[in-house]
Amino acid sequence: MNIKTKLQLSFMMFLEFFIWGGWFVTLGTFLGNNLEATAGQSSMAFSTQSWGAIIAPFIIGLIADRYFNAERILGVLHLIGAFLMYQMYQSTDFTAFYPYVLGYMILYMPTLALVNSISFNQMKDPAKEFSNIRVFGTIGWIIAGLVISYLFVWDSPEALKAGMLKNTFLMAGIASAVLGLFSFTLPKTPPTVNKNEKVTISDMLGLDALKLLKDKNFLVFFISSVLICIPLAFYYQNANPFLAEIGLPNPTGKMAIGQISEALFILALPFFFTKFGFKKTILIGMLAWTVRYLLFAYGNADELSFMLIIGIALHGICYDFFFVSGQIYTDTKAGEKYKSAAQGLITLATYGVGMLIGFWIAGLITDSLTLEDGTHAWDSIWIYPAAFAAVVFILFALIFKNEKVEYKS
Known part of the structure; x- marks a missing residue:
């Protein structure tokens, strides 16, 4: 080029x-x-x-x-x-x-x-x-x-x-x-x-890849991918309003730390794949979602602001270790015949269906915990996605059988 x-x-x-x-x-x-x-x-x-x-x-x-x-x-x-x-x-x-x-x-x-x-x-x-x-x-x-x-x-x-x-x-x-x-x-x-x-519509939506769901491991991963998008939606929808409302200076600029983290941790992904394998790498990503939201729940804009910064910085592990790892896993399971269809199906399931459900739930919970003065009970709001991510973590750990997946950059 x-x-x-x-x-x-x-x-x-x-x-x-x-x-x-x-x-x-x-x-x-x-x-x-x-x-x-x-x-x-x-x-x-x-x-x-x-x-x-x-x-x-x-x-x-x-x-x-x-x-x-x-x-x-x-x-x-x-x-x-x-x-x-x-x-x-x-x-x-x-x-x-x-x-x-x-x-x-x-x-x-x-x-x-x-x-x-x-x-x-x-x-x-x-x-x-x-x-x-x-x-x-x-x-x-x-x-x-x-x-x-x-x-x-x-x-x-x-x-x-x-x-x-x-x-x-x-x-x-x-x-x-x-x-x-x-x-x-x-x-x-x-x-x-x-x-x-x-x-056909099936071609466009990648529905041919539904055949992969006959594999129990891939089915567990697929369902987990949809479910983990529910806590992800809380971050997209609530993180900036939360940081601005509690008075953290320059909240949007500080959220850029998450993207810097994403760029850095993707470089660390080959090491984690080699050292810990696919299942443990995915589990680290899931656990990071729970830790992040607990940091948001108990941190503040004053002496505990470092907890909020760490929560933002965890974005690289949250995103790369689950979603990028998942794309690699999907690629290896699909093979040449269903490669494009499988990636399209995962995208549709996560950013389409999973996030749609997630935004709806995030809206319901946030509305229910809005106070009379228009502020929010953020400590209670963040507990919900933390708990949900923890449940997905436990289910995946118990049901998904470990298998060897080679990292492909």
Whole structure:
């Protein structure tokens, strides 16, 4: 790959995740402060990610893979996304806001697959080359958080009272417009499927991989993957509002520690696979979810703020040790025939079904523990996902039989 192409793909990845990290992390805080949304309404807004994940395979399978170049679809989706971001920026109540965020996520989630397709199409050895490009996405997410907290200070108590957090949508909208226009300069990535070739719903959703569920171990892993997304939803939906409400300075910037941790711990994954094996690595990831939420429950923004920072920093273990390990496990179980279908099925089950259930439960529990003055009993709220992750940990430890899984980078 020549240097020009590397720079193009790296900038594409940077903007792709700068956009997502630039508004999604602070969404819960924005909804509560600017739109006076309930936790139930916040769960509806966060659930648009899941609806987008469920609908994305249809957009990719019916349009992107069959009729148009991937870079052109990416450009169009982000230009429309820029308009929807501007509409969210202007929204003054949840009723007006929700249709725009739903429409945006339906359009944004397919772009995650598109940027991967564009990148893979330029690589001779994706296993070695892709991580060097994808890391710029993580950097983009980190920079977005730092910009919000330390450059513009939109998440400070004074700025929150002034409603300044809505500017995150304007920032993300501008970045979306830039990526939309830039996409038309990217290397050409033509359709991968003949438009006359029949593609079934089963193909698009990866349902052929359901045959893998006959394997008891894979079935246990599959169910555990869906269940662990319930505590994950609590983090996405509640972490930023929680940190902002209890008065932790620069909460969005500090949450970027989680992405730094994610980038570092993925480098440690081969060691853990070799040293402890797949089952113990997965269990470490599950246990980290319980520990994280207990730290959130008993920490505070004063002398125990270090507990909150450690909880955020555990994100690398929480995410990499379970989800990345799970992708590797799925790849080894599926084999060549069902490889793509199996990954698609896991994505649909976790970010689609699992997170959808998780956001709904998180909304119900958070609403039920909202106090009369509008604050929340956070110590009680965080106990629920901690306990749930602990139950999943115990069930997986007891039922899943250990088997050898080779790490594939």
